[in-house]
Amino acid sequence: MDDTKHMTEECGRRFEAAKQIALAAGVLKECEYHKGFFFKGDKELKNALIMANNYYSQGRSNYEFRDKKDMSDSIIEVVGKYSSEKCSSCGHSYEE
Numbered sequence: 106m107d108d109t110k111h112m113t114e115e116c117g118r119r120f121e122a123a124k125q126i127a128l129a130a131g132v133l134k135e136c137e138y139h140k141g142f143f144f145k146g147d148k149e150l151k152n153a154l155i156m157a158n159n160y161y162s163q164g165r166s167n168y169e170f171r172d173k174k175d176m177s178d179s180i181i182e183v184v185g186k187y188s189s190e191k192c193s194s195c196g197h198s199y200e201e
């Protein structure tokens with residue numbers, strides 16, 4: 106399931122930017138032991154969308170998105186891709 110190599114550079118940057126928002130919102134977590142391994146955080150998807158919309162409204166968006174819908178779609182796609190409950194390498198999961 107390696108579709109990253111088919112992505113254009115623009116798609117890759119959007120994907121990364123969307124991932125950073127999801128991480129900042131707590132919707133995704135990165136394993137503290139394995140860089141690059143992501144799993145679900147304790148926040149719902151909508152938290153990331155709200156945060157992204159706030160950034161956008163404040164003109165703080167230095168992201169790579171074409172518009173708000175593109176931004177939302179990218180976040181939904183990223184969160185959907187990392188829907189695992191735990192790190193696929195060590196089984197670490199989000200804890201309070």
Ligand SMILES: [Zn+2]
Binds near residue numbers: 136137138197
């Ligand atoms: Zn891990």
